[in-house]
Amino acid sequence: MAPKIFGIESLAEISLDSGARLTLRDGPLQLGWKHSGMTSDFIAEIMALPYSRSRKDYLQAHHDIGYLSNELIENAVKFRQPGEILIEAGIIDGSFLLRVKNAVDSATASRFQQLLHRLQSKEPGVLLLEQIEINAISPESGSGLGLLTLLSDYDARMAWTFENNDEHIALTTTAAVAMPPSSNR
Amino acid sequence: MEISDENFRVWAEKNEVYFDGVFRLAGPDAYAPIYSLITGLLHEGHKQVTFDLTGLEFLNSSGINLLAKLTIEARKMGDLLLIVKGTHQHPWQAKSLPNLKKLHPLLELRLA
Numbered sequence: 001m002a003p004k005i006f007g008i009e010s011l012a013e014i015s016l017d018s019g020a021r022l023t024l025r026d027g028p029l030q031l032g033w034k035h036s037g038m039t040s041d042f043i044a045e046i047m048a049l050p051y052s053r054s055r056k057d058y059l060q061a062h063h064d065i066g067y068l069s070n071e072l073i074e075n076a077v078k079f080r081q082p083g084e085i086l087i088e089a090g091i092i093d094g095s096f097l098l099r100v101k102n103a104v105d106s107a108t109a110s111r112f113q114q115l116l117h118r119l120q121s122k123e124p125g126v127l128l129l130e131q132i133e134i135n136a137i138s139p140e141s142g143s144g145l146g147l148l149t150l151l152s153d154y155d156a157r158m159a160w161t162f163e164n165n166d167e168h169i170a171l172t173t174t175a176a177v178a179m180p181p182s183s184n185r
Numbered sequence: 186m187e188i189s190d191e192n193f194r195v196w197a198e199k200n201e202v203y204f205d206g207v208f209r210l211a212g213p214d215a216y217a218p219i220y221s222l223i224t225g226l227l228h229e230g231h232k233q234v235t236f237d238l239t240g241l242e243f244l245n246s247s248g249i250n251l252l253a254k255l256t257i258e259a260r261k262m263g264d265l266l267l268i269v270k271g272t273h274q275h276p277w278q279a280k281s282l283p284n285l286k287k288l289h290p291l292l293e294l295r296l297a
Contacts, residue, residue: 029211037209063243063276070209070245078211129287132253135213145246145253153280 003163006116011174012159016099019090020046024073026084032077040069043089047096057180064154064177065096071146072173076102079112081168095157095176103168112171115147116160124151150175186226188219193241195219200231205240208248216251223255233266234259238282239297242275249281253288260289268293 005012020043024035044066051061069089076085081103088099104112118127128148135144150156154177161172187196193206202223210216227234236255244252259267269285269292271278279296286294 033211037207059274060276066243067277074245128284132250132284132288133257135250136254136257145250149246149249149281153277153284 001164003161004113005159005161006113006119007159008157009159011097011157011176012161012172014092014097014174016088016090016092016097019088019092019097022087022089024077024085024087026082029077033074036073036077037070039087040066040073043069043087043098047089047091050091051180051182054180054182057182061096061179064179065098068096068150068154068156068175068177069098071150072098072100072175075146075173076100079104079108081105083168091179094181095178097174097176099172099174101170101172103165104171106169109162109169109171112160113162115144119147119151124148128152150177186222188222195222197222197226200226200229200233201235201237202226203237203240207242208244208251210245210247212247213250216247220251220254224258227255227259227262227265231265233268235268235270237270238278239270239272239274241278244277249284252285256285256289256292259292266291266293268295271296273297 022039024032024039044062047065048058048062051057073085073087083103086101090097128145131144131148147158151158157176159174163170163172187194189195193204193208195202195204197203236252256267259265267289269282271282271294273279273296282294282296286292
């Protein structure tokens with residue numbers, strides 16, 4: 001079956017072969033959570049280096065890369081089916097790109113696709129405030145704010161690809177944020 | 186009144202709450218003790234309460250959810266002034282703290 005793509009299709013097709021590639025092995029959630037933080041810190045450390053000439057640009061690049069990486073990897077750890085998480089990262093044309101691939105079950109995939117449909121109908125900033133109000137009256141729900149803050153507060157561009165395999169669905173998330181204009185390169 | 190782990194520390198002094206370090210907890214359940222601590226303070230009858238976030242380097246989206254829920258709790262108490270102190274040193278603050286002001290127009294946001 002052909003993959004189903006949501007968001008910015010051209011982003012899903014960009015090659016990250018020249019970037020960094022990491023694999024997180026399967027393991028208990030608590031450990032996965034720790035690895036999520038360590039991995040996003042590591043990606044921010046190495047990818048922000050080209051901006052170290054200006055302290056302000058470096059802080060901005062380091063933070064934006066760290067926040068984006070942390071949210072995408074946290075989601076992969078939280079919602080994955082048992083298996084590896086593949087992570088690719090690179091800086092292309094003045095933007096930081098991160099691609100995370102993991103397996104999800106069909107119930108997670110359909111819930112997520114409903115959310116992505118909602119994203120097409122409203123501004124992310126409006127949806128973010130709506131979701132915050134919903135969370136305040138239903139404490140049992142997850143925060144659900146990761147993607148919305150990325151789209152609303154970080155002007156992230158994003159794409160999601162769902163591919164049906166025999167036993168599960170492979171979800172690939174690609175996200176890009178603009179980096180400061182000045183780099184050492 | 187203090188809650189901490191190896192990455193962060195939250196504590197209250199009179200009517201001021203200080204947030205320090207990196208908030209990367211796994212979801213609303215993990216943030217619940219912090220939420221309870223601060224909600225308790227909001228209900229102590231102070232005229233104003235200050236959240237000092239200048240030491241909060243990083244937080245995940247569940248941490249943003251915590252701050253938003255606390256803002257909504259303060260909004261429910263009509264005569265309580267909530268002051269949020271932030272800094273441009275930590276880039277997330279200029280990006281995400283203005284959302285709190287949208288949730289609660291009477292909140293005073295001080296970004297230095």
